[in-house]
Each structure stands twice: as C-alpha cells, then as structure tokens.
Amino acid sequence: MSFSKTTQIILSLIGALAVLVGGLLTWAYQYRDDAFQYILKEANQNINGRLTARDFGFTPFANGIGFSFSLFDVHLQDTAYTSHRTELLFIQQFTIQVDMKSLFKKEFQIKSVCLKEGKINILVDKEGYSNLSVFRPRDSLSVAKKTDPASLNKVIGNLKDVCFKNVLFSLENIRKDQHIALKAEDLTNYVNRRDTLWELELKGKVYFDEMAFNKKRGAFLSHKPTELDMNMTFSSQTSFLRIFPSKVKVYDDTFELKGSFDFAPQGHAHLEIKTDTIHATRALAIIPKRLADTISRFNILPVVTATVRLDAPLFQRENPMVSIDFQTKTFNYESPMGAILNVVATAHFTNQANPALPASDQNSRLIAKHVTGQLYGNIPLNTFFTVTDFETPFLSMEGNFKADLPQLNSLFDETYFRLNSGKALISYCYTGKMNPIFNEKTNELNGKLDGNAKLENAAFTYFPQRMNFTRMYSSIRFNEKMVDLSYLHFNHRRNKIRISGKVTGLLPYAFNSSDKVNGYIALFTPDLGLDWIRDYNKTISRKNNKLFTKLIAKIASQLELKAVVMAKKVHYRKFEATNVKGHIYFSEKSVKCENVKMHAFGGDFQVTGGIEDFDRPVHRLYARGNVNHADVQKVFYAFENFGQTTISDRNLSGKISTDFTYSSQLTTSFKFVPASMKGRLSFELSNGELNHFEPIQRIQRIFFRKRDFENVRFENIKNQFILQGQELNMEQMKVESSVLTFFVGGTYSFRDKTDLLVQVPLSNLKRSNDDTIMHNLNGNNLVIRALDEKGEIKLKYQLDWRKKLRRADRPESSPFN
Template sequence: MPKWLKISLKILAGFILLIVVILLGATLYITYNKTKVLKMVNEQLEKNVDGTLIIGDMKPTFFKGFPDISLSLKNVLIRDKKFAQHKHTLLDAKDFNISVNTAALFRGTIDINHIEITDAAIDLFTDSTGYSNTAVFKKDNKQVKDNPSESSSITQLKKFSLSNVTFTVDNRKAHKLFNFAVNDISGKMQYPDSGWRTDFHLNVLAKSMAFNSVHGSFIKNKVLKGDFVAGYNEKSGIINVSTMPLNIGDDPFKINAVFETAGKPDAGFTMHIVADQILWRSATALLAPNVTTVLNRFNISKPMDVICDLTGSFDGNDGGPKLYVTAKVNDSKVTIPGAELDDCSFNGIFSNNYVKDKGFGDDNSIIKLINLKASYNHLPFTIDTGSIINLIKPVATGNFKSNFPAADLNYFLEDDVAKFNNGSADMNLRYTADIIDYKINKPIIRGSINLRNTDIYYWPRNLKFKNNSISLNFVGDDLLLSNIRMQTGRSIVTMDGRVNNFLNLYYNAPEKILLALQIRSPQLYLGEFMGFLAERKSAPTTRRRGNSGNIADQLSNALDRGKAEMHMKVAKVYYKKFLATDAYADLLTTENGLIIRNVGLKHAGGSLKINGRVMQGRSLNRFALNSTVSHVNMQEFFYAFNNFGLQDFTYENLKGFLSAKTNITGGVTDAGNLAPHSINGNLDVSLRDAALLNFKPLIGVGKFVFPFRDLKNISIPKLDGHFIVNGDMITIKPLQVSSSVLNVDVAGVYGLTKGTDIALDIPLRNPGKDSLIIDKEELQKKRFKGIVVHIRAHEENGKMKIGWNKNHKKN
C-alpha cells in the first residue's frame, strides 16, 4: 500500500473516531443533562411561541441525524392563549423529532436543522371574527435584532418530514375548510438572500379542499402524490409552487401556484392546472359538489385536454375562488339531458364569473362551447358558439346550423312521425333553452328549417307525399310556414300558414296548437286523402301522451293532439265519380275528427254548400252535415254520389234539376264510402223540369191501375217534398205529384230493404192537358175530379203487395 494512502486512511479513521466520540459525548451529555437540555429546547421553541408549549419527554437518538444530534420529543402540545374558547389545539404530536447542531449544543444553545413529526394532528383554526390560533407564533423579532448574541435563536430549518399527520385549516370567517391525511411530506430547505426555497415530496389524502365550505369540497377523498418545488420571496411576500406532475387519484396534473403572504388585505392565490387526456367524470369529480352535480348531467366519452386557472383570496370576502377552465374535445360521444351527440368536437370554456362583479356563484357560471361539430341521430350540425348559463337554472343558447339529406330525419324521428326519402334539409336556428326545466321555461327559437324536393310518408295517417318543399320560420313565439308544396298522387297543394304561440303550446299544451293554413290547389283528388278519415295509427312503441322529454315523442304528440284550421281554394275537386269546380272550404281538424265550415262548390250545373263535422271511429266514421243543393242536374248529382246508397231509385230514373236542404247524420268508411243504411235526418227536395224514368215501383202500380198508360217517362214540372230518413226507412210526408201522365198523392214509408208501406191516391182522369190551366184554384179542383183510386203498396212476408187501400179516410 502506498505510504500516502496509509496516511490518508489513518487521518480518515481518526476523523470518524473523533466524530463518534463527539456524538457519544453529546449523547452522554444530553442523557446526564436531560433536564437542562430539555429546558434549552423549550426555551428555543418558546422564543417563537406565545401560548402553551408542552414537551412530555425527550430522548437522544444516536446517529439518526448524523452529524447532528437527534432528539426525540414525545407528546408535544402547542396551544394558543384562547384555546379554552375555541378548543382547537394547534399541534398535538406523539413523536416530534428534531436534529440539533452539535457544535451549538456544546456552546449551550439549540440550533434546529431538521424536524420530523409523526402521529400528530395540526389544526390551524380561524374563528368568525378573524382570530387565528396561529397567533401562538410570535411575529416580533425586534429583540433578536437588538441583541446580536441571540442570533442563533433564528432557526433556519434544513429538512422536514411529516408522516401519519392530520392537517386541518378551518377558517370560519372565510368559509374555507382544508383537511388532509398526510401519509408523507418530506423535503429540504435552502435560504438564499431573497427568502427560502424547498424541494419536497407529497403523499396525502385530501379529505376536504373547500375554498367555500357552503358549496363543498374540491378533490374530496382523493390521494395527492407528487414532487414539488416551492420558493418564498421576502420582499414581495409571494410563495411560488410548481409540480410536474401531481397525481390526483389516477390522473396526472401539472400545477403552478402563487400565494401572497405579505399581509395585504386582498392577499390571495392563483393556481394554473393542466391535465392532458382526462375523462369528463374524472374531472368533474375533482370539483365542488354544487358544480359536479350540474356537470354530471352531461358526459363526454373520450379523454380531453383541460387547463384550469383557480384564483381566490384568503379572507373569503370575494366569495371565490374564481374558476376558469378550458377543454378540448375531439370525436367523442357527448351525453346531454334528453339526447346523445355523436362524433362531437369542440373547444370548451367554463367560468364561474360570467358577469363581472356579480360574484363566483353557480348562478353566475357559464359553459361555453366554441366551434362545436357533432351529429344527433345521424343529423350533422354545427354550433359556432353555444353557451350554458347559470348552473342553478341552466339555460343553453347558441346558433345551430345543419345541412343534410332529408332521409337522415328518419333516424331523428325514429319512424314514429314520418319517413323521408330524397331531397335535402337545412336548419339555421338561434335558440335559448332551459335544459333542465324546459317544461316550465319554454325554449326561444329564431330562424328557419327548410325541406326541399323530398318525399314524405306520414304513416300515422297512411299518407304519401312526393316532391315536397317546406319552409318553417320561427319568429318570436310564432311558427310561420311558407313556400309549402305538397303532392300526393295527382293532387298538388301549395300552402302558407302560421301557429301563434307555438313554442309555449308545443311543450305545455299541444292540444291547443292551432295551425292556420291557406291552401291552394289546381286539382285535388279527395280519395288520396282518405287517411284523414281513418283513426290515427298508434306508434310502433308505446308513447306517452304528455311531455316525455324525447324530441320525437313530443313532435308526434303535438301532431297527434294539435289542430289545423284550413282555408282552401281549389280549382277542381275529384272524388270517385264526383267533380266540383271553384271549391272553397274552411276546415278544422280536431283530435278525433274534422269540422266542416263554409264549404262551397259548383257541381252538375248548380252549387252545393255544406257545414258539419266528421268524427273518427275505430270501425266507422260518423258525420253530421247541413247542406244546401241549388239547381243541380239530378242525373249527374245522383251519379256522383253513388245514388246516396239507394238501390231501387238511381240516377237512371231521374231527369231535371234538384234543389235540396238536408240535415243528416250517417257513417262513412275509411275508404270514403257511405255505410249502407246509416243515414238519418231530414231532406227537403225541390224538383224543377223533372222527369221520372222507368221507376219500377210506380210502373208496377201503373200496371194495376192504368194498364194502358205509359208510365216509363213521366214529366214533373214541379215537385216539393219533405222526407225523413231513418236508416233503411224513408218516411214520405204527404206529397202531391203532378205529372204529365197522372196525378198522385203519396204518403207512407219506403223501405230500402223491407218494411215498405205507401198509400197512393190516384185520380183516374188524364192530367195531360192540365198544364194549360193557369188558375191555380181551378187546377186544384180539377186535380181530384172524377174517380180516385186509393191504393196501398206494402210488404208482406218479404213480398211487395199492391191492393186497395181499405184504410183510406174520406174527406
């Protein structure tokens, strides 16, 4: 071994032995001067304490703080002078270990370099008046400056560590409550001229981080683990803290924080927090319950990038802290109340200080969505800037734009309302909507929805429309419909309309919705609209009658229960054999039928006017009509209406012009056919220049009474009669028929299927020349001059019998 190495090893060994001897001597010194040293420690600590400091016991710990001397203090207690009032002990430590400078100890002073606290509780309490138990620490070090010999009393801590410590900051004045279960905090201190600097490791459970205890705690019951760098500047009184990263639960965060401690009235803090790729629910779980409860009404499926700035004051007078959060979301599924948005991307902002100087409460909070792109039930849309304002009563606002194939509406409507093919749709809406209480506070919508060149199958009424265009414009509370073109089969309809107070009624009272339509058509084939007669089909799934919150449900409910008031002008109306021109009508749809008002049209050389209603039923639709027929060609009229269900009396038996007034009820099938034998009511008939052709019942009577007269073509210049229809039975009120062949008085009942019983009074004289008699009285006297035959035509055992009327009463 080289000589120099031997010498070096001997020196090193001697140095180590010297240190061991010194430490052993210090340990023996402390052991045999325990009372004196304990007094010195107490005096050193009490220099900064204005209250009660109790150390239960003290033992030296050999080599633990090498080269310093380690002292293990047991049952250390620190209380301020007002402990009896508030009952909050500042420090209660079972083990309080310190390392003291060995050289200073031999000089008779205590210089603490390291503090280790284990199994302890630290409680920093401030009452409602602003008094804090931290007042136990003296703030005036003037005596130190006046007495340089005591400079050693200014303790500069080199190391510190805490484990199994409960740390609480309870500020009743500022409504702040911080409570941590410290698993491990350990670090080193440096003291440059500007103040101090520390590097430390943190592993704590955050039981409460309530910046405002009224609203609850942030990051409650989350483990915080990470390495920090902190520094204090004496001149500015500012502490800077940073960590990269701090794990809160399973999520890493980058944090930079600034704390003001210079004793300013408005002293506060600022935190800048960055989280890359954090899930929505993980992020909301870190916030106070009042915010979390609202934000959890939403969800975002994929992780997002979040930046949070947190600013507040220590005195709590600002009601803070102030939150400003930004987030970036890409291609996620976003869940909102009542809907799910797919492929959603946006830049988000959250602030609890929406209106400056109105505090940092939930009612002054805003969620802002910028450049949002998404799809809802396959409908793509964009929102340039959308906002959700006031987390207590959230209101959403924004500009909604969308352009898509009309067939994509099928996903949106779930095939419950209608099915679309071909064409395109676009929406441009400005909305304001209460997203929670929209049943009470109705949305406000401005803008338009347009459908172009699309085919629509409105399946609840089994109606098919092709090549349709519709423009819906929301103006104020009203809905305006314009440029509507609809075609079903050969029918072409153009419309304009409006619904007053639409948005309110849509949610609150859909049965009060009234759509006023102005309808024009060059040609209308009523048979193509028979779906309106049928009962509305039920939805494929069970739908609630009220406001379920589902958009498709509500739209279907509104269409089902709302009413339409239609004012129609149609050049030509076709229905089976019926043709009318210059038709006009006022129609009102109801939940179970159709009200007909002021219907007028030209037909068969005359005109018709109708009022009434149609009531839908499961097996048969009922109608009640009042009509006026003016001077129509009887043959055309009876032909068009399929002889009104009569079998023995058809358009082939008639000639001339008919005027009539009816007040009838009846039934009509879903196909638009009159239900057999369903008509009831009154019928007043007036015939002019009429003729009865080949009417078999009368021919049968003629064969019996007038075997030599031709009754196949009987001209009737004028006839006025009153009939009562009751299903299969038509009651003929006393009726005088004056014709070219014979005169006859008729009364009785005509049965369409059975039950006919008619009395006929027939003068035998030939009335062929009566038309030349001008005097009415003379004509009446001559009418029954001569022999009068009284005949009864009635049914017996299913067969018609004609014979003398034995029950005839003579005048």
C-alpha cells in the same frame, strides 16, 4: 504489504473509530441533560411564548457524518394560549440533524429537520390576532438577544431537507372565514438555498381534508388523498412562493400544477391546474362542493381535458376566482328533448363573469362555444349556449339541426312510415331558465323560444292509408307558444296542396306533453281529389315503440285542426264541384265541415256535416244543407243514383232545389249501414223531364198508347221526403206533365218494401191543350199501385169511381186489399 499488516491497520482504524464514537457518546450522555435544558432555555428566550419537551435524544453519525438531536413530545404555545386554547405545535418527535464538520468549527448548522406524529395549528381570531405571534421577539429582550438574520442564516443556511411523517396541519382564520386542513403522511421537502431564494422540491403523500378560502362557498380538495411531486422557489425577502410545472396525483388522476402564493398581507394564491381525460365527476370533486353541486345539476358529466385557473385571496374574506377551460371527450346526454349521442363540446367557465363584481355563483358563467352531437342518434346537432347565474341558472342557447330525412327512418315504424327523400333544417334560439327548461305544471317553457324550420323536397309514404306525399317544401317559424306555418306545400297523388296557418300546443310534445294541440290553417288547392278516402284504415297502434311513430300517434290523438278550405275544384268518384270554400275541423275521432259552399251539379251547393266516432267500430255520418238550381241529372250522376236502380241519371233532367238533413252509421270501410239512415228532403223540381222510364212506359202500353211517354216533361214539382232506414216516404203530390197529370205518394224502398200509389184522373183521357183545365181526384181515377215483389216492381191497375174512392178512404175497402 503482507495480509497480516493490512488486517492489523484496518483493525487499528476500527478500534480508533470505536474509541472516538464511544468518547462522543460518553460526552453526549454526560452532558445530555445540560444540553436539553440549554436548548429549551435558548429557544424560549427567542420566542414570544413557551416551548416544552418531555425528553431529549442524541444520535451521532445519523444519516452520514453528523449528529441528530431529537426532542420528544414537543409543545409550542403562544402567550395567549390560555384564552384560545389552540397550540401552535405539538410534535411527538422533532429531530434536527447537525453537520459534524460545523461542530469542529464551533458552528451549529442544521442539515435536516424531521417532524413525526403531531399537529401544527395556525389560528387567526376575529380580531386578527394569530398564534404565529409566538415567533415575534419579546419586547423585553435586549437588542443583543434579538434574532440576528445573519446568525439564523448560519444555522439553517445549509438545510437540505425537511420531512413530515403523519403531521396534521391546519390554518383557521376566523376573521376571514378560511380553513385549510391537511395531513402530511410522508412528505419531504428537499431544500437548496441560493442567497435569499430557496429552491424546494416537495415529494410525498398528503391527505387534504379541505382547502376553504371562504367556508360559506365550500372547499377545494375535500377529503382527497394526493401524491405531490412539486418544484418551487421561496423568497424569504418577499414571502413569495412560486410553483413551477409540477404534478399532483389525486386518486388515480394526475394533474399538472403551476402557480404562486404571495404571503403578503393582501396576497393571493394563483394556481393553474391541467388534466387530460378525467371524468367530470372526479374533476368536480376538486372544486368547492356547492359549486360542484350546481354544475352537476346540469347532468353534463363527460370525460374532459381541462385547465383550471384559481385566484384565491389568502388573507381576505373573498371568494376565490375560478376559471375553467375544458374540451370533452365523446359522451351521451339525456336532454329534456331526448337523448343526444356522441356529444363533443368545448367550453369555458368562470365565477367572475363581470370583472367589476366579486366572484360568486350569481356572477358565474359557462360558455359552450361549440357543441356537436346527434339528437336521438340520427339528427345532427350544432349548438352554442351560455349559462349565467348559477344560483338560479339562466340559459341562452342557439343551435340548429340538419338532417337527410331517409337517415331518420330508424325512428319510425317501417310498417307505418317511410321517409323517401328530402332535407330538414331547424334553427332555434332559447333564453330562459335552465333547470327546469319545461314546467310540467303549466305545460310551458320557462323562457322564450324563437326559431324556424324548413323542409326541402321532402317525400314520405304513409302505408296504412297508402298515401304518398312528394315535393314537400315549408317555411315555418315557431316560438314557445306557437308554430307559424308561413307555407307548407306538397303533392299528394295529383293534388297540389298549399297550407298556411298556426298550431298551438305542439312544441311541448318535445318534452313529453299530453295536452291538446290546436291548429288553425288555410288550405288551398287548384284541384282536390278525394278518392283516397276510400283507402282509409285504422289509426296508428298505440303499442308501437318507435320514437317518432309514437310521437305522431300521441299528437294525432290530441290534435284538433280547424281549416279554411279553398279549392278551385274538388272531385270524389263521380262528384265534382268548383269554387269550394268552407271550414273543416279535424280530430282523431271526427271530421266536420261547416258552411262549405261550392258550385256543383250546375247550381250552388252548401253543406254542414261530418263523420264522428272514428275510434269506434261504427262511425256516424250527419249532414244538412241545400242545393239551389242544380241539374237533377248531374245530382243523380254525382251521387251514383243514391244506390238504387229504379230511376237513374239517364232518366232525369231539369233544375232541382232542395233542403235536406241526413244521418247514417258507417262501417270502418265507410259503407252505409242502411237500417240506420235517417233524413228529410224538401225539394222543388222545375222544367223536369223523365226519359225512357220503364214503369211509365208500361202505363203507355195499356192506357195511353197514343201519347209519348219516352220523354215526359214536368211543370214545377214540390214535395217532402222522409227517410227512415231503407224506406223513403213521400207525401202525395200532384205531377203535371206533358202527357198526363197524376198524383203519387207512398213508400219507395231500397230493399223489398216499395209501395207507391199513383192515381191518374180520367179527365186526362181527353187530350186538350187548354192550360186552364184543372185535373184533380174528385172525378174518376185510374189507380196504379207499384209493389216490390221479389226484387222487381210490379204494377197493379184498377179503375176508381168517386164512390169507390170514398170507400177507399177506409183501409178495409181499399181496392187492393
């Protein structure tokens, strides 16, 4: 065939087609108005309402072989529109595409429907009336005029798609307090019919304003742009819509969706939504705001993998049932006790914990089956908890901490503490309010706490005092008010300490409390060495920023500890005592003891006293007590001769009983401030001996050369001493010894002011074994004055006759003036 013939045939076909189209267009426009009025008339005869349109359009061969009919400014109103004023439908352009082949068979089959720019508003009022009644046939219609399902199937049986362009849809069920509102921005529903089952593929963009199945409980998908890619089936017989696994994209998060809608009068919507790695904040935005706000109050908002199951009644005034299973990714949580890092949790939430009760906040429950993390980033944490009643959340929690102590050194200042070894195990159970757990006004937990703690072979060093604690074991129980020390055993140097007791006010410090901490303990040790006290240094600096160092310093500043001390043996430098019992009180600023009794110096020793003002540059020491039947040599030895060298434990023996009071200032290194010393001592010395005492031996060389002053034995001696600064003033006392009787009084000084007056009755010159001889100062006396001259005691002697002695009573006539 030649090129010219081919061209001629093509041109002929185009011409014929043009004539056909032209003819059709001519026919369409010729009968346009008649068709428009026919369509409106037929539609209005088959509805229980009123359908109107402003204009009618016709387009042949639209989207293939077929015709498109368009109605413009379409309004659909039910018969009660004048009362409720809610149009069921307003569409600016309603387009129907009709299959051309069906027209040649004198049939009307719709291939597609498209709605552009408009609103669809479904209303159900308080009485249950719905504007969907517009689709109910009129009672006045004859049977012949009523809609024939078979005829309807012929019309829409080959429908392929329905599209929506910027169409608002709303369902307002006033009777059930429900509201669903969305905008189909560009949405197409691809349709395939199999008998009574419609296969649907819904794709496009939808903006959800809200889905409120109960407006009082809040709405799902509030103000959320979404993209839909959904596969569904709809049964026209059962009014049941099934959603097969589909995808819904909300913002940047993609959800897998499946479920069903049962449009029967008692029907429900069942949805299952899954998501991978969505941030909890965005996930909560999908569920009702009130429920989301309740969950948000817990401040646990990690990235999660979640499955949400929803059971929502479509036409009943009930709350939807929500069930959520989720697994978190690693996140950090700021708990009331401090930061918990690297948290991972598996949990389940439902708002219908009791199936016999309706879904509600009060019937909600969150179960965290397994939660792990590191408290403060160092202490391994395992816990299980349940939260119920989201109206006023109630928490039940169990958990434990387990840690190798050296791993916690980063929480301490290395210049103060070092954990050397050991393990710590803490288990606990809490039931009570969740928000808040701790009441700052009452300084108490808002619930019940029970737990136990153990230390196993712990050891640590406290550097400021050069103290090492080793072999530390403990069994501790605690509740919201008290810590009960079943036992706390540890070694400090050679001391083996055993402690039991109770501490109150300690646990609130985990929640940043600053109130008093009170301890009541019993301390036992077989052998307590106190030499470490000399290494005492200043307490922890408040400027330290390490967590536990600050916490210990804070607790120490508020700690008041009362202890019953029992020790088989106590020793400090040269001091030793046995069977020590008494009460001791510790605080940051003071140490006090009360009625501490012991066996010491070969006798019984009881003392009450303490050291105060640790927070000041100068401390205060005070004491009162008594010693009964003690070995005076041991007393002087234990107290290192009271800091003087004139008379020492090598010179004395005998039994001494005393009552004393004493006070003094101390330096920060616990040295006495001599000028501040004050005291009063009443003593009785029996069976005493003074051996190798140089001042007495000097008297022997001059006056009593034939007597043995190397070993001088005394009868009972009683006197009272008053300490003022560095001077010890004593009243004149009579001393009856194995070598002579003398009277002594005056001032003994710990510096250079010693001034003692010794008077020896000359009746001593006659040696007699007659105990009936009474020596006194009424006769002639040898007067010896002991004066401190340049740090050395000098003796001055003078005979004193009675007459002179009487004049000596006057200061101006003293023989030493």
